[in-house]
Amino acid sequence: MIRNKLLIFCVVCSLSTLFAVNYTSAGLFSSPDNLQEAGEELAQNLSVAGVLANKRIAVLEFKTQGAVQDSMLGKRIAEYVSSGLVGIKDHNWDVVDRFEIARLRNEMEEHKDSVFDFNVWMRKKLQADLLVLGNYVIAGDDISITTKIVNPESGSTVSSASITLSANSEIKQLSKTRKPRTKFAGAVEDITAILTGNGRGIGNQGKSSSALKLYKIAGGNRIPFKRSNVPVFNVGDKMGFSVMPPINSKLYIFNYEPGAEKGEAILLYPIPGLRLESFPAKRTRRFPSYVSRGVTSYDVDPPLGRMVFKIIGVDDTINLDLTNSLKVEDGYYLLDSSNLNSFMDDLSSLPDISWWSEDVEFWIQ
Incomplete structure (x- = not known):
């Protein structure tokens, strides 16, 4: 579980950053590397x-x-x-x-x-x-x-x-x-358009880098993961992440644990009472400091296993607030089986090029 001084939430990752690139014959004459x-x-x-x-x-x-x-x-x-x-x-x-x-x-x-x-x-x-x-x-x-x-x-x-x-x-x-x-967790993982790059929408087509990046924090320094490495944190580590949208976007950042018996995803951003802002394209924002001033990291706590951040970005010219279909519990927006269909209906009502998504997965050991 990931915690900080102001925010407490369970996190489970499921990153599947997928790149829609033109086929290059990396494995034609030898076994592929990955x-x-x-x-x-x-x-x-x-x-x-x-x-x-x-x-x-x-x-x-x-x-x-x-x-x-x-x-x-x-x-x-x-x-x-x-x-x-x-x-x-x-x-x-x-x-x-x-x-x-x-x-x-x-x-x-x-x-x-x-x-x-x-x-x-x-x-x-x-x-x-x-x-x-x-x-x-x-x-x-x-x-x-x-x-x-x-x-x-x-x-x-x-x-x-x-x-x-x-x-x-x-x-x-x-x-x-x-x-x-849970069937809920399986459905939430598939709320992504992996087939147009690292996410959905014209802003991500052909994109070669991730919009959301995880890093460890040690000695006040941010330590990124190499692209070839599976992100793994130990209990007691400190972590953070950065977001750089491909288009001007309203962001919705979920965290959930796919292996949890109770199927639910907590919205890390926005939170109730916080104005939904537009994030400019190609500009980096870091969390948790963007939400909680002065707080630069999350504490990595149990449970162990696979965790997921899911980020959904909606073109900021679209007049739709996805939190309208969510419920509020313990100071957070919550997505669960009771409102999943409504949330998916809202997303499916948008033109494909007006929203994008990305999953980032990591493991706690």
Whole structure:
């Protein structure tokens, strides 16, 4: 849990900073170095021979083989493959974003006691012509990923690909991390447009750096994490983060614990009674000092495990306050299962280019 002298809140991270970049053949002649490169290479191989031309494609979560319990790794692989498909230069297909799948998952809960054909249902609701399915297995120090594109009407496979790479620290950490415990946490994680860069909206397209950056604070100095390192804090550390919006934005910064039994997300900014301000594009603001003057860090406390900051930015010319759909509890705005659908409806009413989002995940040990 993260605390400071003025603000007390539980934090759980789920960063999936994804880059929609043009495919570069980093792994064509050698094994890719990380999951992002693996996703790009798989996407490139799946798209050969024009099988995806003019199609609408839904990428579903990858499954683990064997008796190992599904973890966050399958979800992350699917996200990287999705961004890889969108990042291929001059592509002529559409990819269903995770926000739509999240809304559909909520709807599916209403039919959980019914018997129906999942693939047909997905095709009708998502209007997807093709589904990307896949699985993975970790053996020793390597991970093997296989994937295929299936026509949901005929059940036929139209394309397939596989890849093997070394299991780096990100892969090992995600393979040990449980999926969100509640359906609420799973849906909140998918309130993001990972398919247009590090977030949603025209301001993030092609962006190569993160809008939200975590850092440790030691001896009064800010110590950033290297891009190749998984952000890990020890209990007793001090932390902070900075935000640099890609467009002039009204910001909403949530924090939550995906593994918590109670599904809820606390709004770190804004807080009730604080005027909702516009954050200028390309200018950095640091937290918690922006909210609590004189307070420069959060204390890192239990619980242990994966934590998430979710930031949503809305074009400041849009006349919409997302806190209107939230409730107030103990001095904070709160998002939970009782108001999640209303919140998602408000977001979905906005033009795609008028809002963006980013998740930043870290671990407490």
